Amino acid sequence: MARVLLAEDHEIVRRGIRSLLESYGDWEICGEAADGPEAVRLAIQERPDVAILDYFMPKLNGLQVVRQVRKVLPQIQILMFTQHDNEDLIRDILRAGVRSFLLKTEADEHLIRAVNALSLSQPYFTARASEAMLASFISSRKPAPHLTARERQTVQFIAEGASNKKIAAELGVSVKTIETHRSTAMRKLGAKSMAELIRYAMRHKLVEP
Structure with missing residues (x-):
């Protein structure tokens, strides 16, 4: 069975x-x-x-x-x-x-x-x-920029509306670490605003539209 x-x-x-x-x-x-x-x-x-x-x-x-x-x-x-x-x-x-x-x-x-x-x-x-x-x-589409697992988690939490403090508590790290993950993810993705970061999360199915 x-x-x-x-x-x-x-x-x-x-x-x-x-x-x-x-x-x-x-x-x-x-x-x-x-x-x-x-x-x-x-x-x-x-x-x-x-x-x-x-x-x-x-x-x-x-x-x-x-x-x-x-x-x-x-x-x-x-x-x-x-x-x-x-x-x-x-x-x-x-x-x-x-x-x-x-x-x-x-x-x-x-x-x-x-x-x-x-x-x-x-x-x-x-x-x-x-x-x-x-x-x-x-498909010959250009691959998306590579985010680490923690960066993807951070982007997902942000897109779900979680604060840096809540994300830090969920992942067991400091708020400063979350800020670093967010900044690095935005740099890799070329995102200039949180709205662009959220659009990335939706487009790549990290969160439900």
């Missing part, structure tokens, strides 16, 4: 996913998380076979969760829920080791098959996802 972790910040959506999986009968739901740090903690604690992650979660998004979890559990099979088949997003999550991603509109039709494939250590992609992957592969 495969053990499955659910990470989704909307409780009603989480209930729906759990109900759908439990109706299948062959999987154990070993944990539920409502934000990114909780997803990391539960994944390391429970060591599930499959993790189902929403991309847009508070504090850490799904991609950041994947990167942290796979450092400890490299064999974990991960399904990412997204709302957009954005080329940059697809490229990033595949590079991070995600083995399946579904648009939320596809969940009813494909979730069971996707989790079943992952429980057998097989990837699963829908036709729509495959088309988006192909477009990403052949």
Whole structure:
């Protein structure tokens, strides 16, 4: 019996996913998380076979969760829920080791098959996802400037409306360190204002529009 972790910040959506999986009968739901740090903690604690992650979660998004979890559990099979088949997003999550991603509109039709494939250590992609992957592969777009993991977290928190003091408390660092991360991120991105920094976060799916 495969053990499955659910990470989704909307409780009603989480209930729906759990109900759908439990109706299948062959999987154990070993944990539920409502934000990114909780997803990391539960994944390391429970060591599930499959993790189902929403991309847009508070504090850490799904991609950041994947990167942290796979450092400890490299064999974990991960399904990412997204709302957009954005080329940059697809490229990033595949590079991070995600083995399946579904648009939320596809969940009813494909979730069971996707989790079943992952429980057998097989990837699963829908036709729509495959088309988006192909477009990403052949795209010649200039890559975005590289931000460190902490810089991306800082930008995400800023876009979510958090103050420097709150970000510092969440990340366990000083306010001065957060100010440095913010300044460095703005310099790398060529952002001249906080509004431009927030637009970057939305464009690159660090936060939900």
